[in-house]
Amino acid sequence: MRLACIAVLPIVVHSAVLALDREPLKKFRLQAIVLADDDGSRAAAAAGFQIQRWVDYANEAWRLARFRFEFDPRRIVTLRHTRLNRMMGEEDGDWPEVRGIGDRIAARFPGRIVVFFRHGPGEEPTGRGFSWTDYNFIVMPGFEHSRVCGRQNIALLAHELGHYFGLVHTFDREFRTVQEAMRHYEAAGHELRTGAGNRLSDTPSTPHIQELQCTADQFVELGGELYLIPRWNLMSYYYHADPKRDLRQLSPQQSAWARRVAHLRQKGGGPLPSNRTAGQAIAFESLEIERQSGVWTEVQTMSHRGPENWTRGRHLFCRAAPKGSLTLLFPVKEGGRYRMAVYGTLAPDYGRTRFSVEGRVVGELDGWAPLITPSGRVGLKTVRLQAGTHRFRIDVLGKNAESNGYHFGLDCLEVSKL
Ligand SMILES: [Zn+2]
Incomplete structure (x- = not known):
């Protein structure tokens, strides 16, 4: 018999506390929006003092990760909106549209984490909450309706904040x-x-x-x-x-990832980076490959989470060996200075890559992330190019210590004349 998980010892948590102690506190204000149907019926049962209890627990749970959530019960907004009041997430047929409505409302509260409290689609109120990184809000049930182990689920908001900051469940089965x-x-x-x-x-x-x-x-x-x-x-x-021993927290690596996602969210003003903004960029899968060494390419459909976050819902997956390289050819119609950028993919088994144009290094990307997510726009150095065909080369430099591989994923290449 072997112990499968020896890494989880109190000493690990302890040393992480010391390491994170020097990190600045990340402060977030929560904006509660309590929903009801258009006619005012089926209002979500979440009062200010109840939400405050959820927030208090979240602050304990996230303390070691150096996050602090502030909530003012006097600022609760009530909103009549049947469609939002029914939302359950990806299982809803109209989820992309409902998500868009939620994002537009959340945009009215810049700099705050918007938390919708809703009744659910059925006659009985739902007890479930959810959130993820490709939209800009958290969805919660009424306070007493969220139950686990025969008691009110006081950890639910803290858990959904984890999803909001890019954390997946510890298990996959x-x-x-x-x-x-x-x-x-x-x-x-x-x-x-x-x-x-x-x-x-x-x-x-x-x-x-x-x-x-x-x-x-x-x-x-x-x-x-x-x-x-x-x-x-x-x-x-x-x-x-x-219940007295039920304080649930984050591991050092979970804390580090949540802080990185929090940084990305703050920088981008909302959801995690998306490749949706790529506009007129050229899809990597349409470019001719001139040379490849230790790299095998394959067009992959990003069907799992949010395919709309990649252009055309797919990318060029590049299975790569250490020191692998790939050279692609891209066309330029007229000579001049060009602004360039790559839109790629981050994943648990991706490595660090370097980009060059005609032999000149223009940028780098660490492709590691604990979840598969678009990189968003990775700006490269400006280059001067003549009309004709040019070489774009990707070299595998190595990998982040957390990564399980050297692969990389390419969505599209922006080449725009200045
Ligand atoms: Zn969950």
Whole structure:
């Protein structure tokens, strides 16, 4: 029997506290919007003092990550809007449109994190919340309707803030019972057994097992290995049986990623970078490849999360070996100075790349991220080009210590005359 998750020791958290102690506090104001239907019925049941309790818990949960959330109950906005009051996220047929409405309303509160409290689509109020990085708000249920382990779910807002700041769940697999999980893990090979979880090395990749959600168990044995149950982790679905011991927090790597996403959100004024803004840029998959060494290309459809965040919903995936390189040819109609930029993809197994035009280095990109996400616009140096065909070369420089590979993803290339 092996211990699968030895990385999670109190000492890790302790040293991270010391490291993050020097980081500046990230302060955010929350803007609560309490929804009802157009006729005022089915109002979400979230009062100021209840929202304040959710915020207080979030401040405890995010304290080590050096985040602080401020909330003023006197500034709660109430809004009659049936479509928003019904929203459940990606399962809604009209989600892209509803998300757009939510984003437009959120834009009226610049610099604040907008949290919608809604009733849900059914007669009975929903207990679920959700959020993600490609829109600009958090969605929550009524306070008493969010229940877990037979009690009110006080950690829900803190958890959804995690998604808002780009954190995925600690697990990538769910089972109803230990039996079911055991059968799966015994049948699977070692690699499949350990699983990827959230791809951060300091959180356990333990699957979620519903039967254990509210118990006091600390380990579960699956396929001959012991898995630590991350009840302490805000992005797991495990809770402690004893509500007094149920303070859930973030690991050092989760904290670091959330801070990076927070920075990107603040810089971009909202959602994580998107390649939607690429405009007239040339799709990499349409460019002719002149040379490739240690790089294998393939057009990939970004069908999982938010394909609209990539141009035409796809990119050129480049499987790469260390020191691989790829040279593409791009056309220039008339001579002059050109502003250039790359729109790419970030992912858990992407490396660091360097870009050059006709042998001159114009920029670099660290492609690592714990989730697959568009890079947004990566500005390159301005170049002088003559009319004709030119070489755009990508070299793999290495990889971030967290990354599992050297690959890279290219969406499109901006070449605009100055
Ligand atoms: Zn979640």
